[in-house]
Amino acid sequence: MTEEIIIAGFGGQGVLSMGKILAYSGIMQDQEVSWMPSYGPEMRGGTANVTVILSDERISSPVLNQFDTAIILNQQSLDKFESTVKPGGVLLYDPNGIVHPPTRKDIAIYRIRAAEFASKVGLAKVFNMIVLGAFLKIKPIVDESNIEKGLQKSLPERHHKMIPENLKAVKIGKDNVELMQEV
Amino acid sequence: MMKELRLMKGNEALAEAAIRYGADGYFGYPITPQSEVIEYLMAERPERRTGMVVLQAESEVAAINMVYGGAACGKRVMTSSSSPGVSLKMEGVSYIAGAELPCLVANIQRGGPGLGTIQPSQADYFQATKGGGHGDYRMIVLAPASVQEMSDFVSLGFDLAFKYRNPAMILSDGVIGQMMEKVELQPQRARRTEEEIIQECPWATTGKPATRGHNIITSLELDPGRQEKFNLKLQKKYKEIERNEVRYEEINCDDADYILVAFGSSARICQKAMDIARAEGIKVGLLRPITLWPFPYKPIKTLAQHAKGFLVVELNAGQMIEDVQLAVAEKVKVEHFGRYGGIIPAPGEVLEALKSKVIGG
Known part of the structure; x- marks a missing residue:
């Protein structure tokens, strides 16, 4: 298994930490x-x-121009990366601020209203984890238990108390991802 | 023993490796895309972990001269920077080579010339391998292609530097410095004691006992006869390094019709291009020089006996290609593909270049 993903949005949305x-x-x-x-x-x-x-084999190029999945969080990124999804691949986006939705017909398109859910349940800080949850519903490439371990490893200890909130956000994402278009 | 695995940036792995190697000092000055080296070292407080000194100098020039001083005392000292900052260090590197001192310099390259861009580049190949500073000197140059090698080459670089009393460089770039990968960290080694330094570095200025003469560290010799003798001694040492220390990796070269030659981040991109080509039925191999000096001329010369052509892929306008051409000696076609100014080619672009310039051209 090899999954090649681009995550793109505004600085501050938690793109890099996701x-x-x-x-x-x-x-x-x-x-x-x-x-x-x-x-x-x-x-x-x-x-x-x-x-x-993520791959079961040694990874060759860390730099790519085609992706299995594009996770898109703003219009600029949609404009830039929609064309880079491999035919048959997945595009997941948050409609917040998107004026021109994706138009490709040869890819699967999913939507997660992460910004809306994040503000509704008061989880603005874990907005990115809602998006991650949506992605993992579409492509369950990592186990839920490993997400928790991943959080423990990547968050500084003083933020470990936020892990339950992060996992709750993942679940919201999983439960609310919408399929907009099949391949 | 349990392996200690971490997800780290190349720059962070380099910094952590320096602490774990038992380095005595790091002297640097921030510059993108290598600032994480000094940031990580400052945050880790290595003076508490091992007693290692970490100091932000007032300039790159100051930093390399602090390295010069530390090295003269037999200490394991290093600095790092990115291209414009490394240019500033080159005078010091020449002095250190002229004084035959060991040290480690890391260059996380960005696009030039001048201040250029902050995005990745490999345009400092000539500077690293052909001089940079003045005078007939050589620097051992290691080119990491992964975060793991950013960690591993710290110990390799220091070991080689001390073995030959010569500056060693890690020539990396913004891709390898900024990306995160899994890295297996080496166990913590102790810093050398003063007694160990006196024993292992009898040339160092460690304080003169009654039992020996003065150790003088200098690169100045006004008598041309003696300076020529010193140059001959250096050249003898460089020949020995060329004989003993060539390192490279060959992937799928045995049956290959076409050979990609690339180092560092370019080699990673080429590996993917090679995989795509092989899936299309084109027999492509990859030769990755790990030491850029000494350069792996011999294995390339051997491959030239059977290969139909070479494509040298670099993030520059054609630098390492000159060494590949020397090795191939016009037996078969050698072409170049590069992107400049911080642009990184995708694997597909490399394959297109191979097809148009080497296979079809």
Whole structure:
């Protein structure tokens, strides 16, 4: 199994940390992982993205231009990355702020109203985990127990008290992801 | 023993490896994309863990000269920077090579020339392998292609530097420095005691006992006859390094019609390009130089006897290709593919270049 993912949105939405938790969860189940962020000027107040690869084999290129899954959290990122999803692949997006929804017909498209749920249940800080939950419902590539272990590894100890909230957010994402279009 | 696995950035792995190797000092100055090295070291407080000194110097020039001083005392000392900062260090590196001192310098390359960009590049190959500073000197240059190697090459670099009393460089880039991968950390080693340094580095300025003469660390010799002798001694040492320390990795080269030659992050991209090509039935192999100096001329020369062509892939306009051309000696076609200024090619672009420039061209 190899899963090549791009996660893209605004800086501050938790794009990079979502990727990190996913990568750590992969390590917890003995997989090879890579996490390659965009860094530099575009991070400061602009868009941020990270390429995450989980694989049972040694990972070759950490830099890709085609992905199995694109997780998209703003319009700029949708415009930039919709075309990079492999035919038959998955595009998951949060409709918050999206004016022009995806148009591809050869990919599966899912929607998660993560920003809306996050503010409704007062879990704004774990918005990204709602998105992660939605992704894991579509592609259960890591076990729930390994997500918890991944959180323990990637969060500093002083934030461990937030782990139950994070897991609750994952569940909200799993329960509320909507299939918009099959391949 | 249980393996200690962590998810780390290349820059963090390099910093942690320095503490675990038992390094005595790190002197640096922040610059993107390598600032995590000094950030990590400052946060880890290695002075509490091992007594290692970590100091943010007032400039890159100051940092390399602190390294010069530490190395003169037989200490395991290092610095790191990114391209423009490494240019500033080059005078110091030349002095350190001229004084025959061991040290480790890491360059997490970004695009140039000048201040250039902060995105990844491999455009400092010439600087690292052909000089950089002035005078006839050589630097041992290691090119990590993974976060694991960012960690492992700290100990390899220090070991080689001390074995040959010569500066060693880790020539990495923004991809390997910024990406996170699984890394198996080495166990903590103790820093050397003063007594161990006196024993292992009899050349170091550790304080003169009655039993020996003065140890003088200098790169100055005004008598041309003596300076020529010193140059001959250096050249003899460099020949020995060329004989003993060439390192490289060959993947799928045995039956390959076409060979990709790439180091560092480019080698990772080429590996994927190779996999795609093989799935299409094109027999492609990858030769990855691990030491850029000494360069693996011989294995490339051997591959040139059977391969139909070479594509050298670098994040620059064509630097390592000159060494590949020397090795291939016009037996078969050698072409170059590069992107510059911080642009990283996708594996598909590499394969397209192989098809258009080498296979079809």
